Amino acid sequence: MGKKPATYADLEALPAHVVGEIVAGELYASPRPAFPHAIASSRLGIELGGPFDRGRGGPGGWLILDEPELHFGDDVLVPDVAGWRRERLPASLDVPALTLAPDWLCEVLSPSTRTLDRKAKLPVYAREGVRHVWLIDPVARTLEAFRLESGRYTLRATHSGTAPVRVEPFEALDLELAYLWDEPR
Numbered sequence: 001m002g003k004k005p006a007t008y009a010d011l012e013a014l015p016a017h018v019v020g021e022i023v024a025g026e027l028y029a030s031p032r033p034a035f036p037h038a039i040a041s042s043r044l045g046i047e048l049g050g051p052f053d054r055g056r057g058g059p060g061g062w063l064i065l066d067e068p069e070l071h072f073g074d075d076v077l078v079p080d081v082a083g084w085r086r087e088r089l090p091a092s093l094d095v096p097a098l099t100l101a102p103d104w105l106c107e108v109l110s111p112s113t114r115t116l117d118r119k120a121k122l123p124v125y126a127r128e129g130v131r132h133v134w135l136i137d138p139v140a141r142t143l144e145a146f147r148l149e150s151g152r153y154t155l156r157a158t159h160s161g162t163a164p165v166r167v168e169p170f171e172a173l174d175l176e177l178a179y180l181w182d183e184p185r
Contacts, residue, residue, distance in 0.1 A: 005025030005074065006022045006026060006027035007022075008076065010027050011027070011076060018032065019032065019067070020078075021077050021078055021116075021121075022076040023075055023077065024075070024120065024124075026120075028120070031112055033108070033110060036110075037109075037110045039138065039180075039182045040108050040181070040182075041080040041106070041108045041136075043182075044080075044106060044108075045066050045081050047173070047175060047176065048062075048083065048170060051170075051172065052064060052083065052170060052172075052173070058172050059172050061085060061087070062084065062103075063086055064083045065081070065082055065083070066080070067079070067081075068082050068097075068102075069096075070082070070097065070098055070099070070101070070102070071097045072099065072128045077121055077124060077125075079106065079107055079121075080105075080106055080108045081105065081108075082104065082105040082106070083103060083104045084100065084102050084103055088103065101125070101128040101129050101130050104132040104134070104169050104170075105125065105132075105133055106133070107121065107133070107135055107136070109135055109136065109137045109138075117135065122146075122153060126148055126151060126152060129148065131147065131148045131169070132146070132147055132148070132168060132169050133145075133146045133153060134146070134167065136180065138180065138182075141160055141161070141177070142158060142159065142160045143160075143165070143175075143177065144157075144159075145158075145159070145167045145168060156168065160177075161177060162176075162181065163177065164177070165177060
């Protein structure tokens with residue numbers, strides 16, 4: 001007899017110190033991120049939030065969220081940072097989780113989530129139509145930018161080092177990579 005698919009009740013039963021997700025019926029429980037991961041994720045939200053979410057020094061028009069819970073059918077995913085163009089959002093966001101795929105999201109890779117992020121979650125994001133995905137590795141100090149084309153992700157650019165870069169869909173901003181890697185600016 002096969003293994004029973006994980007349910008939302010399985011997620012709720014997890015201890016508070018882990019992040020739970022369900023992908024293709026399998027429950028994944030990951031430890032809270034280590035500091036390099038937390039720094040990169042938090043600082044990315046700070047960098048994008050002002051110009052794109054609030055419209056300060058940038059075009060605005062986005063909702064940028066840290067660790068939103070996304071429900072796609074039976075899959076429950078929690079990307080590190082995600083963004084929706086405001087014109088696509090429903091009138092009310094008074095919901096426990098979003099079922100609308102983001103326009104962009106970022107997964108910050110760590111040793112415990114690297115395979116989950118690349119192998120299990122990327123196909124779900126493609127199936128749901130997430131147009132732009134970034135994968136950030138704070139230890140290797142890389143940012144990979146992917147775009148969804150014909151149902152598959154195409155690597156558009158890989159950035160490393162500390163120089164400011166412009167990355168789609170946020171080309172209006174010089175993204176300071178050194179800030180994401182916790183280096184002095």
